[in-house]
Amino acid sequence: MVAIFVLALFLFILLVDLIVLRIQGKSHPAFEPALSQYDYPVYDGNVIPIPSNLFFSKGHTWLKKNKDGLIEIGIDPFGTTALGTLLIQKCVKSGKELKRGEVILEGSYGNKTVKFLSPINGSVKSINADVIGKKISNPYKAWGVRLISKDSLENGNLYFGGTEALNWMKKEFIKLKGFIDDHSLKVELVGETMYDGGLLSNNTSVLLVDQSVNDFEKEFLSL
Amino acid sequence: MKINDILKPTFWKVVSVIIVTMGLFSTYYRFSRGLGLTTNLHDSVPWGLWIGFDFIGVGLAAAGFTIAATVHIFHIHKYEPLVRPAILTAFLGYLVVVCLLVVDLGRPENFWHPLVMWNIHSVMFEITWCLICYTTVLILEFAPVVLEKFKIKAPIKYLKIISIPVVIAGVIFSTLHQSSFGSLYLIVPGKLHPLWYSSLLPVHFYISCIAAGLSMIIFESFLIARAFTKEDGFHHTELKMDILSGASFAVLIALIAGFLLKIYDFIGNGKLPLLTVPSTETYFFYLEILIGTLVPIFLLSYKKLIEDKKWIYLTSICVISGLILNRLNVSITGLASSSGVNYFPSFDEINITMMLVVLAIFAFRLIAKNFDVFVSNESEHSVNENGTAKSKQIILSERYE
């Protein structure tokens, strides 16, 4: 009897745990959708590569340290396509002393503006006027801001690269799918978006309402 | 970590606080009133839930030596990320076991007696010494993590020099005491039900602890992947499927070995007829074999399932359940008919056990948050040799540039 009791208690706690997670709207790692399905086709290397010399921040900006010590910052592939095609509208001014967490770039999906935050402290040396207002075909070439910074990119708590970045990116797409479902956003056939379980579908876009933009910034663009 | 974050009530925090509070009261009663009033133990059932739970705790902590041996002795560096969590699990597991033993001792104030009063013929004596030695080994194995944190570099050098003998000693101490928990029952051939009694009991215990220890680490990986999120500043806590599949395969082998040994034992000792006797023991035995051995072997022998994290998780739960059933069957179910009493643990016994488990989980979190349990600095090898996981991404970037 004791054996059954202990076993039942063990299984009961696991069950309660699952139920609690359900209520909180989270998923257990064992039962969340397998990441492998996101390996394909988004990550077959042609669609969204994760270059090993880049660092990624949680605010969906990428950072690259050039040989001259300047750090280039751009929007990562998630940011450029999450809710449709992103057009960069504004950059910070050259010469500004930028603090981590301040707005570095502003862009728009359709008529809704989103703010990207600076992942790093530093003083802005130059900005890339070419990217403003244009459709970005290659996110890693389209750098927005060049700045000089004393911060180290090796800080693993703030920036990640390699496999880690890859896994994080996959999870972000899973999260995005949930986000779109939760906000019951409609998908329209304009532009390009990551909707559809990570499939790049052309000519679709998400119809955004104001509240969902705020939530989007909170969920995906905060550092 | 802000105070507000710590105080923010979550479901499990509330439950934990309730369990620990109740446990503390029970502990107080246990020590102030004695065993008789607070437990359901009595002359016919001298060992109850606490001892049974000790067997479970030690069995589930077995990954500490298997993983250490795999990585440091057999040089399979793929499993390096599991070493520190496994050692920490083993250490905390043993701490729970030792605390439960002290609670269970009738005269806890004499707990140090085995150090000076020896009876080398006692299995219990051997277990006590192996526990002491192995806990020391675990401390030595985990010490670099603590020293790294406080940037005390000098002793690490010496620890590195003795690390291999320490790991080998750890494996031997573990082998001895894991099997000796089975040997404890060799002296009760007339009392323990023949379904479980066997002269091979130590070997059964040893093999089953290997399977269950690894399953525990797999199970824990899922807990870790969930509890330690990136938002808390954790890295290297994602599920690493190739590692989990590999460990599951080892579980499969250990389970098959254990099952074959059981078959050999039953045929060799003519115990097969016992399987057809309808009795509580028989049903419990079937349940144990079914959940703990047959179902996991069946699941893990499918290549598709062994690579699917959902099934790996469910199998690990099965194997852990099997160990729980087995250890409690040996220590309680199998002795029930000879004692003639139906024992069920008292409220206080359950409380104290649950409290210690909760405290161990809490300690695990605390240590994992403050020390580099999931970052392996010794992973020079793994970077060099285990290129498979990362090569994919490197190819990507090369192609891109």
Next chain:
Amino acid sequence: MLNETGILFDITLCEGCGACYDMCKEVNNLPETNDDYLKDHLSDNTFTVVEEYGEIYTRKLCMHCNEPACVSVCLVGAIKKSSTGAVVYDADKCIGCRYCMQACPHSIPRYEWGLTKPRIRKCNLCDDRVKAGKLPGCVEACPTEATIFGKMDELIEIAKKRLKSDPDKYYQHIYGLEEAGGGHVLIISPVPFEQLGYVSKLTNEPMPEFTMRAMEKIPSVAIGGGLFLSAMFWLTKRKNELAKEKKSTNGKESI
């Protein structure tokens, strides 16, 4: 063995008067536990009981094995064999693990569950009295000489003689002579012992033997395991090094 003493209990002579029960309580300063001694059972305050099986009365007490399971399992050596052959207990050493209770093939040791500093309690064959030249309490009290005290070889002789001289009266077995390796309490009975609540399926092998068979493998496991692991450490390391060398030379060639 020659000087070791014990008791022989002849069930056919026992009238169930309970004198041994009372005397045991008196000698050991034990409180009263039951109004009717025939309904009492072994406990922390009762070291021997008289049991009633129809017309037959029998006693239960510690069998004082020659190679006691309780002595072999006690990790601090709190239970020991006395020079008289009695199995005695030293509460000051005891840590209270209760392995002795679990291990005893006769399920004799009892525990002071109600106390915060509990002791193991059981018959000690009045070791102190015997050493002082007196008889054990129960023997002294027995009015019918059902329980007699003496040297072990003499007691065995007496028991064998009684079984032989009156084969109809006795069931032909001396309980306690060989059970679990034999002990210092011998019992002869008119009926088979399992009818009187004695544990009857005991092997004749001393219980510690079962453990020793596993324990004696420990040194070889430790040494063999150590050698095996060291060898594996060296072999796998070497293998990895070779593989690495091979890799690096291959790499050079391709460049």
